[in-house]
Structure formats: C-alpha cells, structure tokens
Amino acid sequence: xxxxxxxxxxxxxxxxxxxxxxxxxxxxxxxxxxxxxxxxxxxxxxxxxxxxxxxxxxxxxxxxxxxxxxxxxxxxxxxxxxxxxxxxxxxxxxxxxxxxxxxxxxxxxxxxxxxxxxxxxxxxxxxxxxxxxxxxxxxxxxxxxxxxxxxxxxxxxxxxxxxxxxxxxxxxxxxxxxxxxxxxxxxxxxxxxxxxxxxxxxxxxxxxxxxxxxxxxxxxxxxxxxxxxxxxxxxxxxxxxxxxxxxxxxxxxxxxxxxxxxxxxxxxxxxxxxxxxxxxxxxxxxxxxxxxxxxxxxxxxxxxxxxxxxxx
Amino acid sequence: xxxxxxxxxxxxxxxxxxxxxxxxxxxxxxxxxxxxxxxxxxxxxxxxxxxxxxxxxxxxxxxxxxxxxxxxxxxxxxxxxxxxxxxxxxxxxxxxxxxxxxxxxxxxxxxxxxxxxxxxxxxxxxxxxxxxxxxxxxxxxxxxxxxxxxxxxxxxxxxxxxxxxxxxxxxxxxxxxxxxxxxxxxxxxxxxxxxxxxxxxxxxxxxxxxxxxxxxxxxxxxxxxxxxxxxxxxxxxxxxxxxxxxxxxxxxxxxxxxxxxxxxxxxxxxxxxxxxxxxxxxxxxxxxxxxxxxxxxxxxxxxxxxxxxxxx
Numbered sequence: 033x034x035x036x037x038x039x040x041x042x043x044x045x046x047x048x049x050x051x052x053x054x055x056x057x058x059x060x061x062x063x064x065x066x067x068x069x070x071x072x073x074x075x076x077x078x079x080x081x082x083x084x085x086x087x088x089x090x091x092x093x094x095x096x097x098x099x100x101x102x103x104x105x106x107x108x109x110x111x112x113x114x115x116x117x118x119x120x121x122x123x124x125x126x127x128x129x130x131x132x133x134x135x136x137x138x139x140x141x142x143x144x145x146x147x148x149x150x151x152x153x154x155x156x157x158x159x160x161x162x163x164x165x166x167x168x169x170x171x172x173x174x175x176x177x178x179x180x181x182x183x184x185x186x187x188x189x190x191x192x193x194x195x196x197x198x199x200x201x202x203x204x205x206x207x208x209x210x211x212x213x214x215x216x217x218x219x220x221x222x223x224x225x226x227x228x229x230x231x232x233x234x235x236x237x238x239x240x241x242x243x244x245x246x247x248x249x250x251x252x253x254x255x256x257x258x259x260x261x262x263x264x265x266x267x268x269x270x271x272x273x274x275x276x277x278x279x280x281x282x283x284x285x286x287x288x289x290x291x292x293x294x295x296x297x298x299x300x301x302x303x304x305x306x307x308x309x310x311x312x313x314x315x316x317x318x319x320x321x322x323x324x325x326x327x328x329x330x331x332x333x334x335x336x337x338x339x340x341x342x343x344x
Numbered sequence: 345x346x347x348x349x350x351x352x353x354x355x356x357x358x359x360x361x362x363x364x365x366x367x368x369x370x371x372x373x374x375x376x377x378x379x380x381x382x383x384x385x386x387x388x389x390x391x392x393x394x395x396x397x398x399x400x401x402x403x404x405x406x407x408x409x410x411x412x413x414x415x416x417x418x419x420x421x422x423x424x425x426x427x428x429x430x431x432x433x434x435x436x437x438x439x440x441x442x443x444x445x446x447x448x449x450x451x452x453x454x455x456x457x458x459x460x461x462x463x464x465x466x467x468x469x470x471x472x473x474x475x476x477x478x479x480x481x482x483x484x485x486x487x488x489x490x491x492x493x494x495x496x497x498x499x500x501x502x503x504x505x506x507x508x509x510x511x512x513x514x515x516x517x518x519x520x521x522x523x524x525x526x527x528x529x530x531x532x533x534x535x536x537x538x539x540x541x542x543x544x545x546x547x548x549x550x551x552x553x554x555x556x557x558x559x560x561x562x563x564x565x566x567x568x569x570x571x572x573x574x575x576x577x578x579x580x581x582x583x584x585x586x587x588x589x590x591x592x593x594x595x596x597x598x599x600x601x602x603x604x605x606x607x608x609x610x611x612x613x614x615x616x617x618x619x620x621x622x623x624x625x626x627x628x629x630x631x632x633x634x635x636x637x638x639x640x641x642x643x644x645x646x647x648x649x650x651x652x653x654x655x656x
Contacts, residue, residue, distance in 0.1 A: 165632030173631025191638030239351035291636030319485025320477030324603030326503030
C-alpha cells in the first residue's frame with residue numbers, strides 16, 4: 033500500500049511505495065532487463081493485467097497497435113492510501129525501444145492514447161493532476177526495454193507543475209501576458225531553435241538543465257495538452273519523433289526521458305498555463321551536487337546543442 | 345568559461361559549464377573509469393594541480409593523508425563568469441572507493457579538511473554558500489573511483505538550502521522553536537533511529553526521498569558545520585563512517601552520495617538553521633517521474649530501512 037508523506041521541513045511530497053521493491057530491477061542491477069518473454073510484446077498479453085484502453089488494427093485479428101494497462105508495481109493506488117492511479121501505455125506491439133522507431137501514424141496513435149487517458153482521468157474528481165512520462169533505455173530508468181510510457185494520476189499537483197503554474201500566474205499579474213508566449217517570442221532569432229512546424233516549435237531552453245534538453249511547445253497559447261485537436265496532436269507526434277531522431281543522431285542513441293506538462297485539472301485560472309513537452313537526454317548522471325543542492329550543471333550551452341541538433 | 349543562468353519560468357539556477365564536457369566520463373560511458381595511473385593516488389601528485397591544502401604524515405617523507413586540489417574540470421570558476429570555486433578533497437592516499445574503508449583517525453582528518461576549507465572560503469565576501477558533497481561509485485556519479493569529495497563555492501544560496509532555510513524561518517516565526525530540533529524530539533521513540541552517539545543522531549527521515557536515506561544531525565542546536573569543535577567533528581566522522589558501513593552491509597555496497605547542509609555564509613538570522621549531513625543511497629535510478637514532476641517515489645518505508653540498518 034502506498035503512502036503520501038510530506039517532508040516537514042520543505043513540504044516536498046514523497047510517495048512511499050513499498051510494493052515497488054518487488055520490481056524486476058529494484059536493488060538488483062542498474063541494467064534494463066530484456067525480460068523473456070517480454071510482457072509488452074504482442075501475443076504476451078496474458079503477462080500483463082487487462083487493458084484499460086486498446087487500439088485494434090483495422091482487421092479481424094485481435095492484434096493491437098497501442099495498449100494501456102495498469103502498472104503491476106504501482107507507485108500509487110486507490111484504496112487505503114487513496115493517492116491515485118498508475119498506468120502503462122505500450123506504444124508498439126513490436127519489441128522496439130525508442131520513440132524514434134515509430135512510424136508517424138503509430139506515433140500519432142500513441143499521442144492520441146495519452147490524450148484519451150488524460151481526458152478520461154480528468155473526469156475523476158479525486159485527481160488533481162495526471163503526469164505522463166517516458167523512460168527510454170536503462171540510464172533513463174526503464175525497467176523493461178520495450179517502448180512504453182507511464183501515467184500517474186495524483187490527488188495533488190506535483191512541485192514542478194506548481195512551480196511553473198505559480199510563476200506563470202505571477203508573470204501574468206505583473207505583465208498581463210503569458211510567460212511561455214513571451215519566451216517563444218524571445219526565441220525568434222532562431223539561435224536555440226531545433227525545428228518548427230505549423231503549430232509547434234522545438235527549442236533548447238535558455239537555462240537547460242540537461243545537455244541537449246529540448247522543449248516542444250505549441251505556438252498558440254493553449255493550456256491543456258489533452259484539448260489539442262487531432263490534427264495538432266498528429267503534428268505534435270511527428271515533430272517529437274523527429275526531435276528524438278535528431279537527438280539519437282547527435283549523441284549515439286542516448287537514454288532519455290520526456291514528460292508532458294499540462295494545466296492541472298480544474299485549475300481555476302486557466303489562462304496562466306501553456307502546455308508543453310520537455311525532453312531530457314540522460315547523458316550524465318545526476319550526482320550529489322544536483323540532488324543535494326537542487327542546482328543543475330549543464331556541460332553544453334543550449335545554443336551549441338541547438339545548432340548541432342538543427343544541422344544533423 | 346561557466347555561466348550562471350536563471351530559468352525565466354521557475355527561477356531555478358543552472359550552471360552552464362562547457363569546460364566540463366572534456367571530463368573523462370562525459371558522454372562516453374556511464375561506468376566509473378579506473379584511470380591508470382590514478383591521479384588521486386599517492387605518488388601521482390603531478391597529475392593534479394597544486395594542492396590548496398595538504399595534511400602531511402607525522403614523518404619526514406612527503407606523503408600526505410588528505411589533499412585538497414582545484415577541480416581540473418570546474419563547474420564554476422572566477423574570472424568572467426565569476427561564479428565561484430570548485431575543489432576536490434582527496435580523503436586517502438590509498439586507492440580506496442568508500443568512506444567505510446577509512447580508519448576513524450583518517451575519517452576525522454577528512455572532516456577536518458571539510459571544516460578548514462569552509463572556514464577559509466567563508467572569508468571570501470563573494471561567496472554566498474559552499475556546498476560539500478561526495479559521489480561514491482559509478483551510479484553515484486563518481487567519474488574517478490578513488491575516494492574523494494568535492495566542494496563548490498557559489499555566489500548564490502542553492503535552492504535546497506534556500507528551501508530548508510526559509511521553511512525553518514517560517515517555523516520559528518510560527519512556533520518559536522527550531523524545526524530540526526522538534527524533528528529530533530519526534531524521533532524519540534526510536535522507530536526511525538539507526539544509531540546515536542553523545543552529540544549526534546543518525547535516522548531515516550519520515551519523508552525519505554531515497555530508500556535507506558539517512559541524516560546525521562547534531563543533537564544540540566547548531567547552525568554551522570564548520571563551527572563544530574574538534575571533538576564533535578571527530579565523533580561525527582566516526583558515526584558517519586559507521587552509518588555508511590551499515591548501509592553497505594544492508595545493500596551489498598551500493599553507490600551513494602552525501603552532502604553537508606550548513607547555514608549560508610553571512611546568513612542574517614543564524615538561529616533558523618540546524619546543520620546536518622544527508623546520505624542518499626543510489627539503488628534506484630531517478631527517472632522521468634522524479635525529474636519532470638519534482639516528486640520522489642521511495643520503495644522502502646524509512647521505519648523498515650532503519651530497523652534493518654540498526655540490526656545489521
């Protein structure tokens with residue numbers, strides 16, 4: 033049973049989730065297990081719980097293209113601790129390990145599944161936020177290598193979202209504008225821009241925490257990822273896959289994470305937020321300095337990273 | 345040349361340190377290099393810059409017991425960017441990898457060196473804080489395995505210290521007492537206590553972020569680690585070495601970090617802080633959830649961790 037604890041000094045939330053110590057890689061090895069047979073491969077559905085959502089192929093067989101199942105080792109769960117829900121989004125029936133290996137069509141389905149689950153969970157009054165994230169490759173924290181993302185629905189709004197939301201709120205009070213929109217305007221010189229499409233821009237942020245960090249941001253002011261149109265969502269999938277391909281060409285297929293920052297459910301001042309995806313390559317380890325001080329050290333200036341990513 | 349950048353949305357500080365990309369393990373491999381010859385071993389002093397501080401042995405030869413040198417790949421440096429200083433504290437002339445391998449006498453010298461450098465850097469008006477931390481073993485972020493700690497002097501007070509300091513200040517305004525002292529009182533039942541000595545207590549904090557996380561805290565209310573007496577510092581070294589030995593016996597010699605949280609230099613309201621050491625075992629990888637949400641998931645309740653650590 034998981035338990036939500038708040039640090040009495042900092043107020044930081046920690047989820048104590050003892051069920052997870054049984055996970056395949058916990059306390060055993062830092063290498064990603066190529067579990068045999070892979071529970072996420074098509075044909076092995078009996079190795080995972082029943083699907084919450086499944087996109088079938090356009091034919092009579094039972095095969096699927098994207099499948100969402102409950103996490104077998106949930107970090108949060110309802111019942112006594114009542115903290116939330118933890119799901120796994122399996123984005124391919126084939127045994128691949130990176131978003132870059134998806135076709136545009138398949139990637140579009142993956143992003144559609146993210147949206148569909150967020151929309152469904154947004155109806156649950158108990159949830160304050162649903163966090164979608166991907167861990168790709170061992171150094172990115174993937175415990176199974178088969179391509180998947182995860183979704184954790186929580187009662188509370190997590191610290192990073194609280195921080196971005198409250199700072200964006202302050203900025204609007206002071207300047208009457210969206211801080212993310214102003215940031216995009218600041219990128220007009222293209223120095224840190226990696227790529228662009230009709231509705232999206234990919235750039236390396238000014239104060240990138242990670243070498244080759246990229247953000248994918250809608251050009252128009254929109255608060256919620258789950259409300260993006262099907263056309264936009266497809267375009268987003270395409271430009272995100274392309275960004276990951278660029279990253280892998282620059283850095284020899286590194287581990288990476290990405291996560292979706294969207295407005296909290298039932299946020300009262302909707303206009304303050306501007307949703308986006310943050311892509312974090314994991315080429316250096318987080319060590320004592322970062323963990324203990326809360327500061328990041330980045331060995332590659334984002335202008336240089338963007339230039340290499342643009343030209344790859 | 346390193347550059348301090350503040351994220352326009354969150355206000356988070358990031359150090360852009362391009363000189364560091366030349367470090368042995370950056371972007372190449374996640375394994376710790378057993379560099380040959382090891383630049384930190386006795387006899388190989390010519391492979392590092394000249395010592396800032398050196399504790400010689402009690403005899404005529406040139407051998408040393410603890411040596412402090414500038415970091416060859418500094419994350420921060422004076423000159424144009426004017427952000428600070430980055431030093432390496434080599435805690436043993438012998439090629440060992442963990443604090444647990446030090447004798448009590450040798451460990452006492454290491455902690456004396458930490459204090460001596462903090463006292464010296466505290467005289468520099470440009471510095472707001474000096475952060476001392478250890479990365480032990482590859483998964484802890486050690487780029488060279490030979491036992492060492494690092495020290496980064498910064499113009500600004502880093503976020504984690506700001507957070508603990510400001511929360512402790514609020515608590516004192518509300519309750520008239522130190523939040524750390526009250527926390528220690530709450531641990532009186534011994535449930536989360538690992539060990540105790542005359543002046544120190546080692547416990548697993550209530551909202552531990554990491555499995556088997558331990559804090560070493562002085563029982564008396566003291567704001568600055570560098571002001572601890574020689575007797576206290578020796579006792580601290582001994583109980584910290586013992587805590588790491590317990591950790592290594594419980595978890596098969598895991599990677600770990602520790603860092604010293606002491607009051608910022610020239611802090612105006614000195615009484616608000618209570619210095620301590622935080623020990624973070626690195627048995628699970630930080631992944632997309634932790635990095636993107638700012639929340640931690642801990643698979644071992646601190647009560648259970650403390651029980652195992654106590655009894656090992």
